[in-house]
Amino acid sequence: MRIDCPHCGPRDRREFSYRGAVLPLPEPGAADEAWFAHVYLRDNPAGPIEEYWQHEGGCRAWLVATRDTISHRIHAVRAAAAR
Amino acid sequence: MRYSLRRVLWEGLRGQSGWKPAWREPEKRDSYDVVIVGGGGHGLATAYYLAREQGISNVAVLERSRLGLGNVGRNTTIIRSNYLLPGNIPFYEHSLKLWEGLEQEINYNAMVSQRGVLNLFHSDGQRDAFARRGNAMRLAGVDAELLGAAEVKAMAPLLAMENTRFPILGGLLQRRGGTVRHDAVAWGYARAADARGVDILQNCEVTGIRVEGGRAVGVGTTRGPIRAGKIGLACAGRSSQVAAMAGLRLPIESHVLQAFVSEGLKPLIDCVVTFGAGHFYISQSDKGGLVFGGNIDGYNSYAARGNLPLVEEVAEEAMAVMPRLGRLRVLRSWGGIMDMTMDGSPIIDRTPVEGLYLNAGWCYGGFKATPASGWCFAYTIAQGRPHALNAALSLDRFATGALVDEAGTGAQPNHH
Ligand SMILES: Cc1cc2nc3c(=O)[nH]c(=O)nc-3n(C[C@H](O)[C@H](O)[C@H](O)COP(=O)(O)OP(=O)(O)OC[C@H]3O[C@@H](n4cnc5c(N)ncnc54)[C@H](O)[C@@H]3O)c2cc1C
Ligand SMILES: [Zn+2]
Secondary structure, eight states, X not given: OEEEETTTEEEEGGGXXXXXXXXXXXXXXXXXXXXXXXXXXXXXXXSEEEEEEEOTTTTOOEEEEXXXXXXXOEEEEEETTOO | OOOOHHHHHHHHHTTTOOOOOSSOOOOOOSEEEEEEEOOSHHHHHXXXXXXXXXXXXXXXXXXXXXXXXXXXXXXXXXXXXXXXXXXXXXXXXXXXHHHHHHHHHHTOOOOOBOOOEEEEEOSHHHHHHHHHHHHHHHHTTOOOEEEEHHHHHHHOTTSOTTOSSSOOOEEEEETTXXXXXXXXXXXXXXXXXXXXXXXXXOSOOEEXXXXXXXXXXXEEETTOOEEEEEEEEOOGGGHHHHHHTTTOOOSEEEEEEEEEEEEEOSSOOOSEEEETTTTEEEEEOTTSEEEEEEEEEEEEOOOSOOOHHHHHHHHXXXXXXXXXXXXXXXXXXXXXXXXXXXXXXXXXXXXXXBTEXXXXXXXXXXXXXXXXXXXXXXXXXXXXXXOGGGTTSOSTHHHHTOOOOSSOOOSOGGGO
């Protein structure tokens, strides 16, 4: 598995740390249920998922990869800051 | 048909012509009192204990492929009850006690071998942590012994005691832990459940859960619809997807865990050894192969295969703890899909949908739990409430904050 870092180019998976699914952050004053769902509940899809990977062994940027959980194929990578 | 030494001899004399299939291939019926989704170890054990302990035998187990092809046939076969937290210890000890009587009870040789599980420690801090765990176990009536370096060396002479980075200072030993032939557990429970009237329906994938007025009343399957008084889900790595059919979102991520087996060798390691400075465990099968594994790969996955970085990590750990393994050839490696929860502990409970029950979140430690999981899930389904043994393993603990987090790493499934 290789991840194509927008800053560094394609690099080995070993350079990256997995940081979990990209989830919308509730509003600061949102109800407990919204925060509970954010922290604990997951869609856990079989198929494409948007997730954070941090290029720890490289530029240290947080990236958003769209990866297929069945084939492990990575379809797209962008910098997390580039919303 | 009862299995016995006399039967083996008798069949030997008449050309093995009298053996019968261990379970039936029944026709699907339209309706059952209880439908169990998932014919892995947990689903089959649940069906067996429903019939045996709860007196409910109008039960079907629905399996999307064939029995034994899921995690029950992919794990590294280790059983133990060396847990730390009050919510876990009695449950896993109940499981170990059930293992101890299982083969006689179901008349099936599952090769339960209490060869001992030895957890090595490599620092003073880790010794303290293991001593604490051992004390917690002993307070709960579970066997545990803290060994020094000399005792460990005598027990497992292959270990690299003097490794500069990770010297072995001792180990926590549970003598009653060990290994069990995993496939035989699926087959044995299937045969025992079938003998009590349970229908095992293979190649029967559940594609939908029918909910009417907040109550689960049946399932849609690739072999047609089935009505059910109650439905129990035991789908291991697929739990999120099957639960979503009833509109539930679970505190679970699916991850891949790999395992490895070496070429066959003469007897070399006579217990289960785990390396405490990383995550590595090894034992020797009765066929002679060394069976070993390590961590999950660390990212969500529904592929029953992993990637090379983890293979490298496992090999490094093997070399750190038993350098002599370096000359061995690995015969096979494979992966299984783990339902990792947010606190690393499983869930056996009711759900917000009436009549729908959940058995999930076994992470990479669910094989040892198979008997107690089936026993407690059968109780929970039949009585409509959890048994004291699985009361802490509730679905709402994530909302209430009563987590059962053995590793203490928080809501990050890939760290448990
Ligand atoms: C490599 C590896 C090593 C492991 N090592 C150990 C160990 O040493 N000790 C230990 O205690 N645990 C270990 N485990 C964990 C253990 O194997 C699992 O936690 C346990 O087997 C899960 O329960 P099960 O047997 O019911 O799962 P499974 O056998 O996976 O059963 C679930 C079943 O549900 C079926 N299913 C899914 N969706 C549907 C559907 N829609 N309709 C119908 N059926 C469906 C699947 O086909 C599957 O057969 C290991 C796991 C792996 C992968
Ligand atoms: Zn980079």
